[in-house]
Amino acid sequence: MSCTSVVYCLERVLNLNDDYRQVFQVQGPSVLLMMVAGHTLLLPNRCPHQGAGLHNASLSSGVLRCPWHGIECALSTGRALNAPCANIEF
Numbered sequence: 001m002s003c004t005s006v007v008y009c010l011e012r013v014l015n016l017n018d019d020y021r022q023v024f025q026v027q028g029p030s031v032l033l034m035m036v037a038g039h040t041l042l043l044p045n046r047c048p049h050q051g052a053g054l055h056n057a058s059l060s061s062g063v064l065r066c067p068w069h070g071i072e073c074a075l076s077t078g079r080a081l082n083a084p085c086a087n088i089e090f
């Protein structure tokens with residue numbers, strides 16, 4: 001049996017704190033590593049609407065607001081809240 005999983009170390013745990021955000025490029029599209037309210041999140045750094053980078057999105061009460069057109073997505077589910085749009089895929 002062979003192992004096909006690959007593990008990448010993106011950040012040292014001691015560097016993670018609330019409001020941490022960093023973009024990484026790992027074999028393809030960029031990903032956004034965030035820490036929010038003690039939870040570490042890894043998501044595509046791409047708004048599901050038209051692809052804006054989410055690294056500059058505003059964050060309030062667990063809702064990420066895209067800087068381009070203002071679509072808001074719940075970080076708990078990825079669901080778009082204020083417009084018909086695809087969800088963030090975690």
Ligand code: FES
Nearest residue numbers: 047049050066069
């Ligand atoms: S690209 Fe994010 S809301 Fe349009």
